[in-house]
Amino acid sequence: MTRLGDLQESVKRLGFQVDTWSPGDGVTRYRFFNRPSDYFGPANGIYTALGFAEAETFAQGLAQGFEMATKPPLTKPCPTCREPIPEPMEFCDVDCCARHYGFGGMA
Ligand SMILES: [Zn+2]
Numbered sequence: 817m818t819r820l821g822d823l824q825e826s827v828k829r830l831g832f833q834v835d836t837w838s839p840g841d842g843v844t845r846y847r848f849f850n851r852p853s854d855y856f857g858p859a860n861g862i863y864t865a866l867g868f869a870e871a872e873t874f875a876q877g878l879a880q881g882f883e884m885a886t887k888p889p890l891t892k893p894c895p896t897c898r899e900p901i902p903e904p905m906e907f908c909d910v911d912c913c914a915r916h917y918g919f920g921g922m923a
Pocket of ligand 1: 894895896897898899907908909910913
């Protein structure tokens with residue numbers, strides 16, 4: 817498979833597509849779309865990269881965003897009961913821990 821084929825495959829898995837245009841100045845344009853389209857339309861495209869390296873960088877950004885949007889948020893263990901809690905929280909909302917930290921529950 818060509819490197820363009822690889823690029824097209826990888827963005828297709830994320831729900832995007834890419835089409836190219838070489839105007840003859842030595843720099844191939846890679847236009848990315850979030851719906852079916854050819855380079856010149858009908859869609860406007862979400863980004864046009866100049867050259868393959870830039871196209872690949874943008875595709876890596878798409879992949880990173882997709883990964884962050886689909887995986888659960890970071891967790892850490894509650895300092896008291898060790899239950900996993902979302903990263904920004906100080907402690908879990910289990911009754912014993914809420915009491916321990918002086919929030920709600922029966923003090
Ligand atoms: Zn806890």
